Amino acid sequence: MLRKLYNWTLSLAQSPHALWALAAVSFMESSFFPIPPDILMIPMIIARPSRAFVIAGVATIASVLGGVFGYYIGYALYETIGQLILDFYGKGEYFAEFAVTYNEWGAWAVLIAGVTPFPFKVITIASGVTHLSLPVFILASVIARGLRFFIVAALLWKFGAPIRDFIERRLGLLFILFCILLIGGFAVLGVL
Numbered sequence: 001m002l003r004k005l006y007n008w009t010l011s012l013a014q015s016p017h018a019l020w021a022l023a024a025v026s027f028m029e030s031s032f033f034p035i036p037p038d039i040l041m042i043p044m045i046i047a048r049p050s051r052a053f054v055i056a057g058v059a060t061i062a063s064v065l066g067g068v069f070g071y072y073i074g075y076a077l078y079e080t081i082g083q084l085i086l087d088f089y090g091k092g093e094y095f096a097e098f099a100v101t102y103n104e105w106g107a108w109a110v111l112i113a114g115v116t117p118f119p120f121k122v123i124t125i126a127s128g129v130t131h132l133s134l135p136v137f138i139l140a141s142v143i144a145r146g147l148r149f150f151i152v153a154a155l156l157w158k159f160g161a162p163i164r165d166f167i168e169r170r171l172g173l174l175f176i177l178f179c180i181l182l183i184g185g186f187a188v189l190g191v192l
Helices: 002-014 018-029 038-047 049-076 078-088 092-115 120-129 134-159 161-191
Strands: none
Touching: 002 018, 002 038, 018 038, 018 049, 038 049, 038 134, 049 078, 049 120, 049 134, 078 092, 078 120, 092 120, 092 134, 120 134, 134 161
């Protein structure tokens, strides 16, 4: 089933309405959909490199709006919908202990999940359940999702199709390493 969903999502990149499809997938992925928008972004940018940053902008805006919807699911619909989504991603049992300390590190969680392969929808729902400050959530989402999508767009714009394999296989790992270095840098500055 997931393979069919993946192939359907990829076929949307060839559609004349690809930007709208990207916006829809980006929105849904931030709140409940399992396929990341990169699956659409990559072939769209390879096909039209001159529109790379427009494509990244659409993905960013729609993803942040979808994140706000995910926040709402956690805030107002956790018992009916949010719990089911977290259980689907295997995060339901872990969530209770996670929520206890979430708001202390919530902005960091949004930043890290927004650029890594971690399911962003889990963080958007968690932010709503724990009542993380909505302006903090939105700002962290804009930074994280913008960083993720604009880096992918910049790499594809600069290097084209040869960088596609690298992005699809290793970018998640590089973002994780980037986040570790970023947090480590702030920790060092906090100690000094």
